Amino acid sequence: MSQKKVTIIGVPMHLGQNRRGVDMGPSAIRYAKVRQRIEQLGFYVEDLGDIYVPSPERLTIENPKLKWLPQVKEVNEKLADQVSKAIQQGSFPLVLGGDHSIAIGTLTGVTRQYQEVGLIWFDAHGDLNTEESSPSGNIHGMSLAVSLGIGHSDLVNMGNFSPKIKPDRTVIVGARDLDPPEKTRIHELGIRVFTMHEIDRVGMAAVMEEAIQIASQGTKGIHLSFDLDGLDPKDAPGVGTPVLGGTTYRESQLAMEMLAESKQLLSAEFVEVNPILDQANHTAKVAVELIESILGKKIL
Known part of the structure; x- marks a missing residue:
């Protein structure tokens, strides 16, 4: 990453899932001093504030298999x-969810500018459901499928192009x-998935070496x-859908440090921080420390 400017974009989105509180994620991460910590690394930081997200109390679910579809579409556009x-202005987009x-x-905004982009999706879940397969109708469980060109046309065709990413460049x-x-x-689709089983067996370093190679091959x-x-x-x-047996703090830090060292990172988003379920804003603080690592902070 050659840019020395970071643009923070908050998206207090909560319509893609059932639990309130995640809409306070951007505020929690800001309260954990994300801007100040990035500035200390030598970056110029522009914070655009939060994109407006309507309250569900004033809305009606039109399709229970695609909850809040019109509103989710509008916010994402x-x-x-x-x-x-932000990319046009030479900045590194840092999106805070939500x-x-x-x-x-x-991904629509990133690929609109860079076209060929690799993706590393760090998640306990696959987010590969569709309207037909989703057990909940929550769109946050469909976002990767949509980005691969699979799902409802209103989401898949956002930006008037699809797919945003290719399965053989997705990890x-x-x-x-x-x-x-x-x-x-x-x-x-042949997507490369590193389950916790594989991380336990071979270690995070080996996982990230392969993940970076896959996601950067033939991409910008x-x-x-x-x-x-x-x-x-x-x-x-402080997350809405916790699953036991995930990566440790140190494994996650190593993954972010290796991404920074690769100099392949174009953009990033950190999502699903829910301060209502958190302990003394701990999860937001972890998010900030991981953000520092992708931007080049080192132990020594």
Whole structure:
């Protein structure tokens, strides 16, 4: 990453899932001094504030299999425009969520500018469901499928192009809770998935070496989509869908440090921080420390 400017974009999205509180994620990360910590690394930081997200109390769910679809679409379109503009201005877009449905907008904005982009998806879940397979109708569980060109046309065709990313340039790291249709889709598409089983067996260093190689081959660089539930709940308790047996704090830091060392990172988002479920804003502080690492902070 050659840029020395970072643009922070907050997206207090909570319509992609069922639990309130994740809409306070951007504020929690800011309260953990994300701007000040990035500035200390020598970056100029522009914080655009938060994109407006309507309250569900004033809305009606039109399709229970695609909850809040019109609103999720509108917010993601605005996000895509802001991400795209930041890149045009020579800045590194750093998106703060909000639930993981915002990846649809982030990837639209990033790929609008860079076209060929690799993706590292750090998550306990696959987020590869569709309207037909989703057990909940929550769009945050469909965002990766949408970005691969699979799903409802209103989301898939955002920005008037699809797919945003290719399966052979997509890597999931930390998976341990996959629905049966997602497993089928992974095998059909040939997506490289590093489950916790594999991380335990070979170690995070080997995993990230292969992940970076896959995501950077034939691309302009890598987008990082980091769901804090990828970490073990002991290290990141403030998430809406925690799953036991995740990566440790140190494993996650190593992964981010290796991404920084690769100099392939184009953009990043950190999502699913829920301060209502947290302990003394601990998860937001972890997010900030991981953000520092992708931007080049070193131990020594």
